[in-house]
Amino acid sequence: MKYALLLTDSGFFAPVNAMLNAMKLYGNDGVDFYYLHHDDKATNAFVNSVMKSELADRFVDVTINKYMDDERYYPHREEGHNAIWRLKFYRYLYTIYELQDYDAVAIFDADMVIVNNIMPYFEIAAKTGKLLIPDNDGHGVQWDEMDYTTITQGRCPFHNMPIFFKPANFPEFTEIPAINQANRYGDMPSINYLLLSKNMMDRVIIQNNVQWLFTTRENFPLHKRIINGKPYLSIHRCGDRLFSFHGKWWYADVCNKGVAASNKHPQKELYARNFKLFWQFTRDLCLNYYHTIPWDKRWGDKLNF
Amino acid sequence: MGKYAIITTDTGMFPGVNGMLNALKYYGNDVEFHYLWDGPKAEKFANEIVKDGFFKKFYPIRLRGLMEEGWPKHHKPGEIVWYTMFYRYVYAVRKLLDYDAVSVFDADMQITNNIMQFFEMADKTDLLFMPNNDYSGQEFDECQAKAIKGAASPPLHNMPCFFKPKYFVDVMEEIIPRNYEVEVGGDMTALSHALLKLDVMKKVVPTPNVLWVLSHYYNVRLHKRKIADKLYLTLHHKGDRVNSFHRKWWHDSVCRNFIHQVKEKENRVIAANNINIFWQFTMFFNFELYHTIEWDPKWGVPNKFVEVTLL
Numbered sequence: 371m372k373y374a375l376l377l378t379d380s381g382f383f384a385p386v387n388a389m390l391n392a393m394k395l396y397g398n399d400g401v402d403f404y405y406l407h408h409d410d411k412a413t414n415a416f417v418n419s420v421m422k423s424e425l426a427d428r429f430v431d432v433t434i435n436k437y438m439d440d441e442r443y444y445p446h447r448e449e450g451h452n453a454i455w456r457l458k459f460y461r462y463l464y465t466i467y468e469l470q471d472y473d474a475v476a477i478f479d480a481d482m483v484i485v486n487n488i489m490p491y492f493e494i495a496a497k498t499g500k501l502l503i504p505d506n507d508g509h510g511v512q513w514d515e516m517d518y519t520t521i522t523q524g525r526c527p528f529h530n531m532p533i534f535f536k537p538a539n540f541p542e543f544t545e546i547p548a549i550n551q552a553n554r555y556g557d558m559p560s561i562n563y564l565l566l567s568k569n570m571m572d573r574v575i576i577q578n579n580v581q582w583l584f585t586t587r588e589n590f591p592l593h594k595r596i597i598n599g600k601p602y603l604s605i606h607r608c609g610d611r612l613f614s615f616h617g618k619w620w621y622a623d624v625c626n627k628g629v630a631a632s633n634k635h636p637q638k639e640l641y642a643r644n645f646k647l648f649w650q651f652t653r654d655l656c657l658n659y660y661h662t663i664p665w666d667k668r669w670g671d672k673l674n675f
Numbered sequence: 676m677g678k679y680a681i682i683t684t685d686t687g688m689f690p691g692v693n694g695m696l697n698a699l700k701y702y703g704n705d706v707e708f709h710y711l712w713d714g715p716k717a718e719k720f721a722n723e724i725v726k727d728g729f730f731k732k733f734y735p736i737r738l739r740g741l742m743e744e745g746w747p748k749h750h751k752p753g754e755i756v757w758y759t760m761f762y763r764y765v766y767a768v769r770k771l772l773d774y775d776a777v778s779v780f781d782a783d784m785q786i787t788n789n790i791m792q793f794f795e796m797a798d799k800t801d802l803l804f805m806p807n808n809d810y811s812g813q814e815f816d817e818c819q820a821k822a823i824k825g826a827a828s829p830p831l832h833n834m835p836c837f838f839k840p841k842y843f844v845d846v847m848e849e850i851i852p853r854n855y856e857v858e859v860g861g862d863m864t865a866l867s868h869a870l871l872k873l874d875v876m877k878k879v880v881p882t883p884n885v886l887w888v889l890s891h892y893y894n895v896r897l898h899k900r901k902i903a904d905k906l907y908l909t910l911h912h913k914g915d916r917v918n919s920f921h922r923k924w925w926h927d928s929v930c931r932n933f934i935h936q937v938k939e940k941e942n943r944v945i946a947a948n949n950i951n952i953f954w955q956f957t958m959f960f961n962f963e964l965y966h967t968i969e970w971d972p973k974w975g976v977p978n979k980f981v982e983v984t985l986l
Binding site for chain 1: 792795796799800802807809810811812814816817880881883884885886891894895896902903907910911912913914915916
């Protein structure tokens with residue numbers, strides 16, 4: 371089986387590097403890591419550094435500037451949106467156009483961190499031929515009650531990340547930019563709109579949110595556990611392990627402000643506990659494994675809680 | 676759609692089995708239900724379901740007699756209740772070998788979702804899906820056989836498990852010998868031992884306990900939600916749907932006892948909320964849908980478990 375993980379990045383580096391390390395650390399072997407980015411100095415320096423590391427074998431560097439004028443990749447140029455915005459849509463097109471021979475591809479956001487072995491999900495996507503997509507528990511709408519109104523309001527039953535699918539089975543993904551052109555809410559509503567408008571629900575396997583995104587952060591006390599010498603995150607002491615989490619937790623300020631904002635919440639201790647673990651995991655996976663990068667001062671290095 | 680079946684053995688947990696049957700139909704699960712029973716009450720229940728006809732693919736199978744086929748010598752002849760737990764795995768790989776996927780459920784489970792995608796995943800892959808056991812301090816990818824002692828110790832919960840029978844014949848046939856050899860715990864222990872002995876842990880995909888078993892019934896506040904005109908159970912008010920939960924929550928003494936086992940005040944509040952919801956779901960699936968059962972007074976008074984005292 372031939373698998374790939376793909377993400378687009380415009381300068382996040384810390385979680386991207388954490389994910390690169392996590393792929394090796396957790397035994398996610400044989401997965402090509404496609405890194406799609408603009409051509410800029412900082413990103414090129416990051417890429418060059420990875421290419422000199424032991425992670426270079428599976429690292430596929432894709433500078434997208436050469437595609438920017440290609441009508442096939444950017445059929446709908448949107449005024450008022452910059453290249454970073456367009457990058458979000460580009461990843462679906464790239465997967466369908468360029469990765470057709472892969473048995474399964476996973477698309478992650480660059481502000482996610484992988485914290486487990488995720489290989490079975492490539493296999494499930496490859497062998498069922500279905501789209502594995504997580505529940506979006508931030509919006510309160512479920513897939514069997516979604517309609518165009520909820521989607522255009524930005525209330526989506528599915529999160530757009532992480533998704534696993536066999537590219538050859540989903541040519542409809544090339545329509546995502548055009549759908550966005552109509553509603554302009556982003557790629558998450560556009561994917562939801564696509565699933566609804568094309569009646570694709572019977573081609574979907576629903577992943578849970580709690581293990582893949584952990585959108586609602588105050589519900590479980592997360593625990594750090596060392597298993598086989600590797601760090602894992604689990605919900606309560608002996609509980610289910612997370613596969614990944616989502617958010618800009620490598621920024622100390624994001625954590626600090628998040629805790630401050632939860633000050634009056636009855637579960638405020640859980641916010642603090644979980645934010646701290648996200649912060650620690652991102653830093654640990656970024657700084658202490660196979661490929662390391664200097665910690666950028668902008669990200670901050672101190673939590674004040 | 677493949678040929679899929681649920682296997683349950685039962686000697687008298689009718690609210691669990693009847694609740695499951697009603698829920699399978701309610702949520703549009705297109706599966707066969709193989710009901711392996713023993714005892715006059717279970718026979719009566721099986722006959723009622725067949726006569727009612729609301730669940731077309733209900734297949735009652737009498738355990739006694741069937742279990743003697745190839746069964747190792749009973750330690751205590753006559754104690755069929757204990758041995759039925761082990762037989763259901765053997766049944767899956769001896770009698771349902773041509774099925775695309777099967778699932779083993781305990782009789783004290785309540786299904787609360789459409790679970791067809793799990794049959795499909797088991798059908799199309801050679802993986803075994805079974806829940807994490809979050810009472811165990813061990814993990815499926817590090818545990819050693821010598822550390823699996825006692826009912827709560829295995830890293831994986833035995834059910835609900837989903838698998839394609841033809842890929843797991845050796846594992847399921849190994850459960851009874853493992854139990855005879857290890858002699859601690861029940862089928863949950865024996866199943867983990869079988870997986871280790873045959874080196875097939877790598878084929879296991881742990882499913883989240885919190886969405887299938889809810890062993891820690893006091894850790895997250897559950898919500899009862901109406902979605903597209905159906906009743907669902909979700910993790911918090913916008914969260915993931917729970918697929919099933921475990922325990923005899925139809926017994927009001929079970930409900931009350933479990934609440935009082937929770938020591939921390941905040942967790943006890945969550946436990947009271949959740950146990951009330953478990954009770955309500957069990958009542959809903961036994962009394963408000965296609966087939967209702969005769970209520971045994973020993974289970975308490977139905978529809979009266981509304982308020983819980985938080986002592």
